[in-house]
């Protein structure tokens with residue numbers, strides 16, 4: 001069984017969000033980069049759990065990014081994973097990422113992606129990759145079980161969950177519930193230094209969209225405080241002023 | 246040529262998010278001088294002609310046994326056939342459970358650029374530029390779609406439904422329908438009475454509640470308001486509440502009209518999932534809690550005192 005886990009690099013969840021170059025670029029100065037939480041906590045950890053259950057499993061990691069993505073993919077290797085591929089281009093949008101990954105993702109039994117990147121919030125790479133590879137796709141999985149070559153996957157739907165049975169190969173986007181939380185151990189970090197990290201040149205895909213300009217959301221007017229002894233006043237404000245109830 | 250809107254159903258009923266998408270698509274059609282058409286897959290319990298109220302002229306209804314359960318591959322092939330036959334220039338989905346699986350696939354198949362999670366009508370004065378939230382609602386991006394065909398998925402609760410007069414022409418559409426590789430073997434409803442991602446009002450509580458045994462008053466408030474329940478991550482991690490109620494950066498993102506946060510500190514990762522709510526109310530005993538900075542209304546007080554009073558005050562308003 002061969003698993004491919006797609007790893008992206010995102011700003012730390014507490015990073016200050018600001019823009020430069022006339023608001024056309026994210027201001028990267030001083031920003032700490034992390035593995036996108038959905039990729040690490042759910043996609044990668046589930047792959048590691050599957051390998052623990054069946055040690056013959058092989059886990060490959062892939063990232064589309066420049067040399068600045070190396071610390072991230074190395075950290076992912078330290079968590080688990082047997083080898084990694086870095087596709088050497090700075091991606092500008094989801095389609096480009098999907099097309100680049102599709103070019104190297106031909107013979108995997110299972111492809112795991114995160115639900116979305118926490119910077120551009122596309123949630124699109126998984127579905128695009130599945131279409132490019134002509135594979136089934138389950139979005140926003142909350143549980144993933146495997147018996148032989150059949151996966152049983154739960155996914156979030158409006159107001160509930162759906163259980164789906166699906167033969168491998170399949171592309172699954174992972175969110176909370178798919179894996180148990182775990183903390184990386186030092187041994188893995190040492191071992192990761194010797195694990196292969198292959199750099200491949202991009203297939204040169206044309207992006208179909210372009211991020212033109214960013215802006216910060218309008219600031220809130222400020223909080224209106226109401227005394228705990230006058231809750232009726234809050235309800236009146238919510239009803240008459242905010243028209244929320 | 247058309248603007249084609251995918252109409253999403255649950256148990257044969259059209260989801261609220263699809264009514265938003267229909268309104269949105271009809272507005273785009275008006276803006277670019279095309280006709281708005283909708284597509285419905287599988288059996289339905291709804292009167293499809295009534296979708297004309299949102300401004301769509303035609304509803305393509307594709308019926309086949311294989312479409313009565315969701316499979317993104319099968320649905321995509323059918324949607325592409327409808328898109329090609331109607332000469333769709335813009336295709337609209339909701340950015341919900343179905344749209345998240347379909348929009349990327351359909352976009353790839355039609356070589357169309359995709360903006361996932363649009364929050365406003367496109368600006369067509371210079372190209373075709375769609376606004377969306379990025380950095381989990383901490384910023385807004387304007388994204389140009391450069392391809393001939395455009396695919397947009399609209400964020401849930403981002404666009405107000407409008408309803409006028411009008412009847413749509415309902416036409417059966419004959420499509421080639423593949424056999425799905427996936428098989429839906431079951432569905433389960435989650436704890437709350439109202440679906441979290443579709444809710445107008447969300448009542449959410451955090452570690453300030455001390456333990457799962459104290460959720461009764463939160464549930465009562467939610468019931469009174471007809472709201473869905475949510476919680477912060479530590480609450481779900483400690484199994485006080487089910488994981489599907491966890492909102493935030495790593496949980497579910499919600500954007501209701503009203504979000505009431507009780508005993509939640511307002512950590513940046515929590516705010517990332519709720520900051521698109523129209524009105525935010527914070528109840529916290531610590532006046533310094535960061536959540537107050539993101540709130541519209543607040544009460545500095547003890548949840549155990551304030552929440553029952555709030556329930557009573559809402560009941561009074563509703564005349565119960």
Ligand SMILES: Cc1cc2nc3c(=O)[nH]c(=O)nc-3n(C[C@H](O)[C@H](O)[C@H](O)COP(=O)(O)OP(=O)(O)OC[C@H]3O[C@@H](n4cnc5c(N)ncnc54)[C@H](O)[C@@H]3O)c2cc1C
Pocket residue numbers: 013037450451452453454476477478479480491492493494495496507508509510511512513514515518528529530531534546547548549
């Ligand atoms: C990468 C990453 C991702 C994360 N993702 C998420 C996420 O998706 N969602 C999320 O929620 N968190 C997330 N977190 C965790 C987040 O940082 C906070 O730790 C968490 O949101 C805190 O939860 P809380 O507000 O319920 O608890 P606390 O921070 O403990 O706050 C409890 C609050 O209750 C108040 N309080 C106490 N008693 C009372 C009372 N009697 N009446 C009224 N108020 C009272 C206190 O003043 C305090 O403000 C993430 C963290 C990381 C590092």
Ligand SMILES: Nc1ncnc2c1ncn2[C@@H]1O[C@H](COP(=O)(O)O)[C@@H](O)[C@H]1O
Pocket residue numbers: 006007008009036038039043062063064065091094097112113114115116117120121122123124125126
């Ligand atoms: N540059 C990238 N390299 C590898 N995988 C990526 C990259 N960008 C996104 N992904 C994967 O696709 C998922 C969804 O990304 P997105 O569609 O950009 O929100 C992420 O959670 C990753 O698993």
